[in-house]
Amino acid sequence: MAQALNFSISTSYSPKPLISHRFHSISRFTLLKNPSKTSLSIKASASDNGAGTTVQDAVSFFAAAADSAGSIEVDAVTEAELKENGFRSTRRTKLICTIGPATCKPEQLEALAVGGMNVARLNMCHGTREWHREVIQRLRRLNEEKGYAVAIMMDTEGSEIHMGDLGGAPSAKAEDGEIWTFSVREFDSGLPEHTIIVNYGGFAEDIKVGDELLVDGGMVRFEVIEKIGPDVKCRCTDPGLLLPRANLTFWRDGSLVRERNAMLPTISSKDWLDIDFGIAEGVDFIAISFVKSAEVIKHLRSYIQARARDSDISVIAKIESIDSLKNLEEIIIASDGAMVARGDLGAQIPLEQVPSEQQKIVQLCRQLNKPVIVASQLLESMIEYPTPTRAEVADVSEAVRQRSDALMLSGESAMGQFPDKALTVLRSVSLRIEKWWRDEKRHEAMELPGITSSFGDRISEEICNSTAKMANNLGVDAIFVYTKTGHMASLLSRCRPDCPIFAFTTSTSVRRRLNLQWGLIPFRLSFSDDMDSNLNKTFFLLKSRGMIKSGDLVIAVSDMLQSIQVMNVP
Numbered sequence: 001m002a003q004a005l006n007f008s009i010s011t012s013y014s015p016k017p018l019i020s021h022r023f024h025s026i027s028r029f030t031l032l033k034n035p036s037k038t039s040l041s042i043k044a045s046a047s048d049n050g051a052g053t054t055v056q057d058a059v060s061f062f063a064a065a066a067d068s069a070g071s072i073e074v075d076a077v078t079e080a081e082l083k084e085n086g087f088r089s090t091r092r093t094k095l096i097c098t099i100g101p102a103t104c105k106p107e108q109l110e111a112l113a114v115g116g117m118n119v120a121r122l123n124m125c126h127g128t129r130e131w132h133r134e135v136i137q138r139l140r141r142l143n144e145e146k147g148y149a150v151a152i153m154m155d156t157e158g159s160e161i162h163m164g165d166l167g168g169a170p171s172a173k174a175e176d177g178e179i180w181t182f183s184v185r186e187f188d189s190g191l192p193e194h195t196i197i198v199n200y201g202g203f204a205e206d207i208k209v210g211d212e213l214l215v216d217g218g219m220v221r222f223e224v225i226e227k228i229g230p231d232v233k234c235r236c237t238d239p240g241l242l243l244p245r246a247n248l249t250f251w252r253d254g255s256l257v258r259e260r261n262a263m264l265p266t267i268s269s270k271d272w273l274d275i276d277f278g279i280a281e282g283v284d285f286i287a288i289s290f291v292k293s294a295e296v297i298k299h300l301r302s303y304i305q306a307r308a309r310d311s312d313i314s315v316i317a318k319i320e321s322i323d324s325l326k327n328l329e330e331i332i333i334a335s336d337g338a339m340v341a342r343g344d345l346g347a348q349i350p351l352e353q354v355p356s357e358q359q360k361i362v363q364l365c366r367q368l369n370k371p372v373i374v375a376s377q378l379l380e381s382m383i384e385y386p387t388p389t390r391a392e393v394a395d396v397s398e399a400v401r402q403r404s405d406a407l408m409l410s411g412e413s414a415m416g417q418f419p420d421k422a423l424t425v426l427r428s429v430s431l432r433i434e435k436w437w438r439d440e441k442r443h444e445a446m447e448l449p450g451i452t453s454s455f456g457d458r459i460s461e462e463i464c465n466s467t468a469k470m471a472n473n474l475g476v477d478a479i480f481v482y483t484k485t486g487h488m489a490s491l492l493s494r495c496r497p498d499c500p501i502f503a504f505t506t507s508t509s510v511r512r513r514l515n516l517q518w519g520l521i522p523f524r525l526s527f528s529d530d531m532d533s534n535l536n537k538t539f540f541l542l543k544s545r546g547m548i549k550s551g552d553l554v555i556a557v558s559d560m561l562q563s564i565q566v567m568n569v570p
């Protein structure tokens with residue numbers, strides 16, 4: 001029996017986007033364009049002859065078309081990946097790129113987005129606020145115009161001791177035996193040769209002749225040979241490249257010296273101004289450098305709350321100091337996520353201790369359901385060379401195998417010669433290692449303790465744990481989660497299931513933030529409390545864009561309904 005339907009819907013959109021490819025795939029609908037361009041009439045004839053479009057499809061379609069945003073939003077790279085490779089082979093590990101002079105132009109940012117950048121990091125140690133604002137605007141434009149959901153992470157400078165910039169030079173080479181002056185003076189008329197400015201006023205007093213001075217955690221080493229007022233003369237004992245604003249630590253008798261600088265505030269007055277800037281620009285994450293205790297994180301949170309009442313900026317604790325290791329658990333509990341900032345961490349603890357600390361931090365974050373980032377020197381040699389070392393590939397593999405949420409590029413993408421190639425290496429190593437442990441069932445199940453005391457939240461947790469287990473046992477193609485706040489999506493991500501998690505959320509900012517978390521493919525979609533209609537709508541939209549197909553096995557859960565639904569895509 002054939003049925004004919006006549007619908008007329010209004011949309012605030014010009015009809016163009018609605019006529020796009022989604023429509024062509026359902027040629028049974030006839031489109032009547034209204035010349036006013038503010039409304040669109042669609043005449044659909046549907047038949048239930050078993051093969052063709054049904055009335056149900058037509059109704060789903062109109063529900064979708066009437067959706068205020070017009071459709072479902074997913075970025076072009078994910079869409080292409082889903083179409084070409086199917087769900088199972090999508091990348092689970094997320095990728096962060098530090099943006100710098102090598103990657104700040106619009107076409108360079110787009111190349112990173114195409115290459116799989118999920119989050120762009122802006123390091124406030126470098127560049128002016130104007131420069132950062134420009135980059136943020138370019139990223140926004142990229143997201144709006146090209147459909148990406150690249151999130152923005154601002155990383156504070158912190159008030160540890162570091163060098164100034166090198167009078168505008170991108171780097172300087174310190175050779176073995178050379179004498180360099182580290183000074184707290186201000187030089188008005190250019191920097192004398194072999195001179196480094198130090199940002200910490202107490203430096204010349206705190207340091208002693210005979211101390212060892214480490215740049216960038218030991219990339220370059222000096223021995224202190226003489227103190228003359230504000231100037232400290234040092235001999236280079238391990239030559240290397242000095243980079244602007246590199247971190248400085250000093251060591252005496254084999255241990256790190258923590259004098260008055262240990263009392264420096266975690267968030268400096270300049271950091272507070274940068275934070276105001278970040279709030280005003282609406283960044284998605286603020287990463288706090290050199291966190292020492294949970295207090296500073298709580299303080300920042302209440303500050304953000306007071307400044308921007310409905311702001312949902314996430315606070316990431318950078319674990320890069322001895323104090324942060326001492327107070328690890330309370331810091332992670334207080335934060336929305338953590339970063340294993342191995343650059344500075346490796347300057348504060350012996351290098352051979354860094355891998356075990358990394359393992360511990362990643363594990364704790366996963367247990368506490370906080371996204372965790374492994375950062376620094378993942379592909380350091382690619383700053384200069386187009387291929388990574390074998391050791392670097394092994395290091396990246398280890399972070400992927402630990403199933404950290406995200407890997408981060410620093411200098412490789414900020415000022416290196418091969419930012420796109422470095423990103424490609426992270427992408428292909430992640431894909432390969434993820435597939436390897438899935439195929440070989442290499443991953444050990446992790447004990448996931450209960451993380452909340454409220455009964456309602458316990459139910460969500462149990463639903464997510466069971467869903468992930470069922471998904472693995474049944475070999476389903478994807479988990480669908482409908483979540484307004486993103487919480488259910490992160491609970492599922494925590495379980496690191498074998499299949500990808502399609503996370504549908506109503507808000508663009510939640511969608512961007514979910515982009516940091518392992519295994520989540522975030523979509524923006526407006527949905528209702530009625531799960532049946534949500535599912536019909538989603539199946540329809542994803543099918544018509546070729547991202548899923550009839551017969552795919554899916555498990556669906558949501559914030560709204562405490563149930564687990566298992567079904568084949570109709």
Ligand SMILES: Nc1ncnc2c1ncn2[C@@H]1O[C@H](COP(=O)(O)OP(=O)(O)OP(=O)(O)O)[C@@H](O)[C@H]1O
Nearest residue numbers: 098099100101123125126127243343410411414415
């Ligand atoms: N916005 C920028 N402008 C100029 N150079 C930058 C910028 N961001 C990064 N760089 C360059 O890239 C290098 C590595 O950058 P990155 O931000 O990762 O430093 P880091 O030392 O790892 O981080 P942190 O300072 O937080 O410890 C820097 O030393 C700097 O030379």
Ligand SMILES: CC(=O)C(=O)O
Nearest residue numbers: 341342343344375376
């Ligand atoms: C990323 C960073 O701050 C570090 O590794 O020190």
Ligand SMILES: [K+]
Nearest residue numbers: 155156157289
């Ligand atoms: K920083």
Ligand SMILES: [Mg+2]
Nearest residue numbers: 320341343344
């Ligand atoms: Mg650091």
